[in-house]
Amino acid sequence: QVQLVESGGGLVQPGGSLRLSCAASGFTFSYYTMSWYRQAPGKERELVASITRGGGTLNYADSVKGRFTISRVNANNTLYLQMNSLKPEDTAVYYCNARTLGPAYWGQGTQVTVSS
Secondary structure, X not given: OOEEEEEOOEEEOOOOOEEEEEEEXXXXXXXXXXXXXXXXXXXXOEEEEEEOOOOXXXXXXXXXXXXXXXXXXXXXXXXXXXXXXXXXXXXXXXXXXXXXXXXXXXXXXXXXXXXX
């Protein structure tokens, strides 16, 4: 049974930091490109960052470049998103995504709220 379980979300003040984790199970994690997406209320889901299977290629949305860092530990089947200098516009539900040539997998999401 495939599972992606996000954690680490919460309420943080502007300028603060959070670290999201995504624990994967039920598939060969190291075979998959992993990504973080987010969806704010009333908006479409958008790609935040992605990392290839071996971690050699990273991609970021322009809105988070220089502030967010995606990483993975294949030995632990875990994906991370370090978020620094958070802004109110980063408020959203953040989702973990796994994809390869077949169907993609999604987690249930974790809420991030940036507010004073």
